[in-house]
Amino acid sequence: MARRVAIVGTGHSSFGVRLDVNIPELAYESIRQAISESGIGLDDVDLVVVGNAGGWSSEPLPAIVVNEYAGLSGKGTFRVEAACATGSAAIKAGRDAIASGEADIVLVVGVEKMNESPTPTVVEFIGRAGNYFWEFENFGITFPGYYALYATSYMFTYGAREEDLCEVAVKNHYYASFNPKAQFPRKITVEECMRSRYVAWPLKLYDSSPITDGSAAVVLASEEVAAKLTDSPVWIEAIGAASDTSNISKRGQFLGLEAARRAAREAYKKAGIEEGSIARSIDLAEVHDCFTIAEIMAYEDLGIAGRGEGYKLVREHQTYIGGLVPVNLSGGLKAKGHPIGATGVSMAVEMARQLLGRVESGRQAPIKVGRGLAHNVGGTGHYTYVTLYSLHKPRG
Numbered sequence: 001m002a003r004r005v006a007i008v009g010t011g012h013s014s015f016g017v018r019l020d021v022n023i024p025e026l027a028y029e030s031i032r033q034a035i036s037e038s039g040i041g042l043d044d045v046d047l048v049v050v051g052n053a054g055g056w057s058s059e060p061l062p063a064i065v066v067n068e069y070a071g072l073s074g075k076g077t078f079r080v081e082a083a084c085a086t087g088s089a090a091i092k093a094g095r096d097a098i099a100s101g102e103a104d105i106v107l108v109v110g111v112e113k114m115n116e117s118p119t120p121t122v123v124e125f126i127g128r129a130g131n132y133f134w135e136f137e138n139f140g141i142t143f144p145g146y147y148a149l150y151a152t153s154y155m156f157t158y159g160a161r162e163e164d165l166c167e168v169a170v171k172n173h174y175y176a177s178f179n180p181k182a183q184f185p186r187k188i189t190v191e192e193c194m195r196s197r198y199v200a201w202p203l204k205l206y207d208s209s210p211i212t213d214g215s216a217a218v219v220l221a222s223e224e225v226a227a228k229l230t231d232s233p234v235w236i237e238a239i240g241a242a243s244d245t246s247n248i249s250k251r252g253q254f255l256g257l258e259a260a261r262r263a264a265r266e267a268y269k270k271a272g273i274e275e276g277s278i279a280r281s282i283d284l285a286e287v288h289d290c291f292t293i294a295e296i297m298a299y300e301d302l303g304i305a306g307r308g309e310g311y312k313l314v315r316e317h318q319t320y321i322g323g324l325v326p327v328n329l330s331g332g333l334k335a336k337g338h339p340i341g342a343t344g345v346s347m348a349v350e351m352a353r354q355l356l357g358r359v360e361s362g363r364q365a366p367i368k369v370g371r372g373l374a375h376n377v378g379g380t381g382h383y384t385y386v387t388l389y390s391l392h393k394p395r396g
Contacts, residue, residue: 002099004394006226006233009038009219010349015337016183017115018213023059024069027111030217030342031070034107038219039229042070045219046103048077051090051110052341055125056117066109083129083378084290086110087216087344088239088385094220095236104222110342111215122211129379131247144208144291146248146380148200151293153254155202160296160311162202166193167314168292169206169334174320176331178362183212183337207292212337216345218352223393234352237371237390240266244381255308257381260301264375267386268303272395278303278373279325282388284354284365286347288377289332298375299327302386321365329354329363344385347374351389367391 011033018026027050035042050063059065063079066072082089087110094106114122127142154160170190176182193206226233242262245251251258265275273281285302289295299310304325313319319327330336330350333343351372353359365372370391377384 003101004223004235005095005098005220006223006235007218007348007352007389008221008226008229008233009034009036009040010352011037011217012181012346012349013215014181015212015214015339018113019115023057023062023111023113024065026113026213027066027109027215027217028070030215031107031109034217034219040105040219042072044105045072045075045107047094047097047106048072048075049090049094049106049108050077050079051086051108051345052079052112053081053083053086054341056122057113058116062111066111072107082383084288084338084340085344085376085378085383085385086341087346087348088374088376088387089344089383091218091236091344091348091387092239092241092385095239098220098222104225106220107217108220108345109215109217110339110345112339112341113213114211114339115213119211130382142200144200144203147291147293148203149248150254150297150380151202151291154293154297157255158308158311162194163190164296164311164314165202165207165292166190168289168295169193171314171320172289172328172332172334175329175363176335178360179331179336180360182331182335183210184335185331203291203293209290209333209338212339214337214339214342214346216342216349218345218348232356234355235390235392235394237388237394238267238270240264240268240270240386242266242384246382248380256297256301257377257384259381259384260298260375260377260386263384263386264302267388271388276303281369282325282371282373283367283369284326284329285373285375286330286332286350287327287375289328289334290338290377292334294377295328295332302373302375326365329359329365344374344376347376348387348389355389355391
């Protein structure tokens with residue numbers, strides 16, 4: 001039987017344009033916090049998993065330089081990449097190592113220094129994240145362009161408006177204003193969002209996540225070790241993972257991400273959550289809002305809202321604290337920032353701290369069920385991970 005795995009330590013850097021540090025220094029900001037919080041020593045770590053998408057930064061072998069700087073040279077290590085879902089893939093790799101009995105303590109760190117490259121280079125690299133030959137090379141489509149296809153299809157089919165997209169940005173900036181680690185910790189209005197320039201119609205600058213540097217880290221431990229380290233473990237209850245075609249022209253519709261639906265169903269089945277009951281089975285969710293339309297589709301792909309009903313949750317403020325399900329209380333990718341390799345690990349840190357009641361006033365969710373959900377998407381649904389975190393020990 002697979003062993004249960006818990007988070008016993010968390011760390012998180014400030015997100016933003018971090019020209020003050022290099023990659024190993026940035027990673028160490030989070031590693032130091034996570035190791036300290038867990039109460040372990042560096043010698044106790046069995047394996048280090050580094051999530052880093054790379055390409056735009058100086059280090060081609062980030063796991064090695066991160067380990068060396070942190071005093072972890074000699075430990076088993078590897079780098080994980082799954083586009084924007086890299087952090088969640090890294091957590092799954094660390095979880096699996098412990099669950100299988102190969103390790104007792106795993107350090108997972110996600111880090112990205114995207115601002116080491118100029119913006120056009122970053123835009124090109126991300127644009128290649130679909131199918132290079134069929135889409136980027138021949139048609140020059142960019143990442144905002146991919147999600148604009150989904151936004152226009154969704155708006156035409158269901159009657160959502162640009163203002164509805166902006167409501168997502170307003171909510172996420174509101175909660176980011178309480179998060180000192182966020183890249184944009186300030187509130188905005190719908191009017192400001194609507195006045196921002198178009199990036200790929202109907203998506204505007206304020207509908208889009210930024211180019212971000214940052215890191216996040218978690219210490220994972222087996223059930224036996226966790227019991228010795230803490231009386232408040234946060235369990236990785238279930239992980240669902242799925243993928244989709246590289247060429248989005250092969251997909252049947254542009255109203256949601258099929259990989260996200262499959263990953264959600266898998267996670268819910270593992271956790272014993274009945275379909276249709278997720279909204280009352282979690283206290284909060286962190287979803288992948290690389291663009292505002294992505295958050296609205298996530299509500300529906302996860303079963304929080306019915307098909308074509310997601311934008312109504314935004315209009316009715318049902319994803320604020322006090323609503324149906326609070327979503328992206330960290331500020332989300334939109335306002336907290338999106339350092340690609342660190343995003344999924346950042347979600348795990350947020351889940352652990354929220355469930356333990358350790359986040360800043362103004363953005364702490366009421367914890368009643370003791371479970372949170374993280375939804376992390378790579379590319380345009382090319383990779384998807386849905387992870388359930390819980391205060392309650394998972395089923396054996």
